[in-house]
Structures are given as C-alpha cells and as structure tokens.
Amino acid sequence: MTVEPAISRHIVRVGEISIGGPELTVMAGPCAVESEEILYATARHVAAAGARVLRGGAFKPRTSPRDFQGLGLPALKMLRRVADELGLAVVTEALDTRDVDSVAEYSEIIQIGSRNMHNSALLKEAGRTGRPVLLKRGISATLKEWLAASEYVLEAGNPNVILCERGIRTFETATRNTLDLGVVSLLKETSGLPVLVDPSHGTGRRSLVEPMSRAAVAAGADGLIIEVHPEPEKALCDGAQSLTPEGFAHLMEQVARIRSALPAA
Secondary structure (H helix, E strand, C coil): CCCCCCCCCCEEEECCHHHHHHHHCEECCCCCCCHHHHHHHHHHHHHCCCCCCCEECCCCCCCHHHCCCCCHHHHHHHHHHHHHHHHHEEEEEEECCCHHHHHHCCEEEEEECCHHCCHEEEEHHHHCCCCEEEEEEECCCHHHHHHHHHHHHHHHCCCEEEECCCCCCCCCCCCCEECCHHHHHCCCCCCCEEEEECCCHHHHHHHHHHHHHHHHHHCCCCCEEEEECHCCCHCCHHHHHHHHHHHHHHHHHHHHHHHCCCCCC
8 A cells, every 4th residue: 555645744933823833823803903992902802812813904805995995004003013012923914016015014924815816926025025925715716726826925935825715606605605624634635834714704604603613623724814803793894704702712712622632743
C-alpha cells in the first residue's frame, strides 16, 4: 500500500498568535466600524471571551452604492487604537490597490474579500507588503481557482496566506450562501496553508453561526472569523448574522470543548 507523504503545515505568526498551530484562532468584531464607542464595546467583549484578532470593515463592498460603505481611514485608526488598548491584532479588508498601504499600516492581517479573490493586481499588492493575507473564497470559486488566487500572494514572496471558507453560491436560497465544510477537511489533506471558516457570511443567519462554528472546528478548521455587535438589530450592515456578545461567549465555550476533544494533528 502506498502511503501518501504528510503535508508540511505552514504556521502564520502574528505576534504571539500562531495561526495554523495547535490553538484555535478566533477573529471577531462588527461587520463594519460604525463608531469608536461601538467598536470598543464589541472588542472588549470578544477579547474577554478569548478572541485574539479584532475584525471590522473600514472599506465595505456593498451591492448597492446607497448602502453604508464604511468610514475609511478614520475606521482604520479606530481599529488600531482599540486593538492596541486591548492587546488584540487587527484584520480588515483592502478593496483597492490604493488602500493596501493604509490597511497594512494599521492592521496585522490584510483581508481580501470574496468579490476580489480574482483581482490579481490587488493580490500582488497585498503580497508585496509582507503582511499575512486572509484570502476569502470567491462566491462561485472552485477549490482550484481559490488556490490559484493564493499563488499570486505567494509568488510576490509572501508565504503568509490564510485561506477562509465563507460559503459559495448554489441553487439553495434558505441560507445566504452554502457553507462548504467538506473543502476544509480536503484542504487540510492537500494544502499546507491555514484554513479559517466564516460561518457568519456562510449562513447569513444568527441561529446557524454557532452550530456551523462547531462543525467547522470538528472538520479541522484552524480558526473562525465571526461577526459580533452589541445591538445587532441596529447594525448598519449584516445585523441578521451578527452574534450578541453573550452569544459569542457561549460559542467560544462550545468550540473550545470540541477543539480539546480532537486528536492532535
């Protein structure tokens, strides 16, 4: 019987955080930075529950140009101030090549969103910074296309790519997207890159975020990225899929138990 060689795991280090290592890395925060007060309140809660990275959109890609587009540079500065005070790292999205340097200045991790997975110029620019890049799967991207997109960052001389499964578009309309957890286990077999799961965008339903987080961890995910808001019903975007701080704390307890029960990789 032929034994397949073990995949060499790449661990992305962000300060004292090791993404892809033995610990589960959780990134959490509001969909968009709305104000420093809301951001701080959210960050304080997620840090207390065990999150290591603060997420929050400064530049927001929205379907309609009339929707909230984010606060831009002021939001980046808020993220940095709040994260520094609470001892968190920052992940936030770069939408345009012109924004990359600013995002890299104020955050430890540059997110490339689903809509930009095929944007080779943006991928190259993000790779050039040397910052870790969180690459979300395109809404209709195959695994092969997703990994090909990661090569643009790697070819720029940046080995620190983190893949993020956030659901794909299928014929199903009961959820916002179809969360493909099978690909998480497959990537753990075939790729050495860390794999995160975004159950917030993957389902679009608050009630499904915790069960899909549990399933993602059981499938082998190295971490989660979760939307949290103190008052989801008042959020300027994605309130329906955002957890309350209390809901997030409960989720963290649940995924910790599952992670501890898994065999060592």
